[in-house]
Amino acid sequence: MQRDALAPRYVRNFSCTGSKCPDNCCHTWQVAIDAETYRGYRTNPAVIPLVEDKIAENHDLTTKDITPGFFKMDPKTNRCSLQDTSGLCQLVKNFGPNALCQTCTTYPRSIQQLGDDLLITLSDSCPVAAKSLITQPDALELDFAPVAIPPNPLATSVDAPNAFNARYQLLQGLLTLLRHREQSLEMRLFICGLLIQKIQPLFDKSPTDQLEEKLEETLGLFYSLVNEGYFEEQAKALNKKSDGSLGLVILGTLRREKKQNNAAFNEELSRALKGLNITDKTQLDISHLNQLDKARKKYLTNFEKKHPHSLENLLVNWLLGSLFPIKNTNLMDGWTNLMARYLLLRTLLSAIGAEQKKLGSL
Template sequence: MNQSKTVNVLAPSYMQGFQCVGSACVETCCSSWHIAIDEPTYRKYQTIRIEPLASQLRQHVQLSSEAAKAQGAYASIPLALGESCPMLDEQQLCSIQTTLGAEALSSTCSDFPRIYVHDGQRLAMAASLSCPEAARLALADEQALDLVELPLAFSAQRPPALHRRRASAGAQEQDLVRRHGGLLASVISALLRLHSLSAEQALVYGGLILRRVAGLAGQEFGAAEAALEQVLEQFLGPQTLQRAPELVAGLSVPKGAQFSLLLAASQRFMRDHGGRASFRALMDEVSKGLELGQSPSHCLARYEQADQDYLRPFLAEHPHLLKNYALNSVLSSVFPREGMAELPHEFMELAVRLALIRFYLVGLAALRGPELSVDDVRRTVYGVARNIEHNRRFLPGVMQALEAHGALRLEVLATLLL
């Protein structure tokens, strides 16, 4: 008997209303990337004798390399850019599901865009914002990232596949970040929820805190723990927080360096990976807005003017947009899930993604002017999530390039974000 279980999971409130829109989706998840197939599902597919489904499965489901298997993709249905899954029927419905039922889907197809994580205390769930509908709901309003408890029903034979986990810290844990990862995550989330700070300011201020935390490496654990308490008291006291916007606003931001670093990262992605059609279209609009064919000084002037005249007023009117993206990223990545040594890199990866989104929005603002819209933000967010966050080679390459320029340090967060 296939028994089912129900557990309560922590989730942002937008997940209460999420439902796949199927063929109405503006950019379906059933195209343009390798569809991972877990081992139990692959072995089940080998037993299928119903035609023509059995022949289609034998033709299109391929065993993965050992490296891909180690990352959870035992097999896959490989797709080229712009290519739809061959298992879709004439109505653009999944022939596996229509023939065998939803329980026959791989965990990837069954779960996406849901991301299941464990923070060391409990199970949580969010959505990948590479799904246009999830991005629409997550960016809808200020309350979309409020946390709620949702019942999650699943088969006892097939529990939710965890995407990421933060290990529970034992009483003998001597790594300060692993011991207090949940506390650090709550600090960053709380800063992002402050009305007095923009998303960019919250991450920069959080980076100042984490820079001090990273500086405690090498100290005896008891002394480091006491110093951590002092750092949090210093930065999170009511009077200090009241001055936080002024402190962040006073940081030096060389806009030329920001422009050059983020443009170089974007051009590298387009050169090496190209991106999906919607992302290429987005990049074309950014290029037109910034007039990238002109001299560097002209482009920089366009960038600074569009940022000041259009994007900043727009984000001041809709402050939740980038905040919700960052809050969703903190939850779905289980930041910080590693240790003290990895803390700066983990946080910088989040900051770089937000900085790239903001960079593209400046380009759209240069093109649209006062017509910049919430929908522009939505498609930029899901475009970055779909093309950059899902690309296992690109973001590490960007991080290496920033490191080569001395920009992969918490000290330069303001250069990238403000």
């Protein structure tokens, strides 16, 4: 079915590759079954023989009404027990796509209902979506137009916060600054951070009827300063004062990072850190930062030259998917979270390059 929605270009062009997917979504994670679909699985005589021994009940009383069950994983393959040897879902093969639960129908889409409007993005954990973000400079060009939505989708309703119009105006401002591609991505992020720092007091103290006007003035000032190159010298001075402590914090965070039920990610992370001679017992110091800096220059820099908009697109995709700054009460907290994700990704990619002696080509 078609619905009018705000969605980037790569969403409108998305098509699941099914069994041809190099890393499909039917493994390593527990698929939640919504209540309506669960009742159908348990009461439809044609479906019961296929699914009766492949569903586990949810015993968590706080979520059971919404998610009464999960698909079991095959312990031998760590894949969904309904996935056959060809990589296809037996439910789809036997009963068509309408037989899928909301989770399987919707993924990799994130569908968020904001008032009467829908905002749709894709998860970068999907290889097709990730490739689009990495290789297509215009993947995140936004349009409000009809979008194909699968049957029985999972849509998250988001309450419009106070000062919604101003927050939406700020979102548009951040997107404008992040796409000012005459400057490096780090410079654009630095400028957006300064903007958030400047604007937070406006949201804290300005009356609602004055907020949009003050915000428009501030955004206009930043656009002018960017065009005049005002922030270049500030960034250079800040860089000279850096003692590398943030880089050590990032490496420490990566070392502690584990994804539950995602052995593939944990193995890749462990190998990447090993490429920097980092184990659980390693005392992190400046030598590891030097190794990381060399790895970034040798591997990630070449990757960024080939796909100069890849990290920008991933960052903007996170921004849209999280509905920042619309959903966040505190702007600085939301921006810090986005920056942390970007820095962790950049660090992890550099470490993977050091371990593999290359970054995969796309």
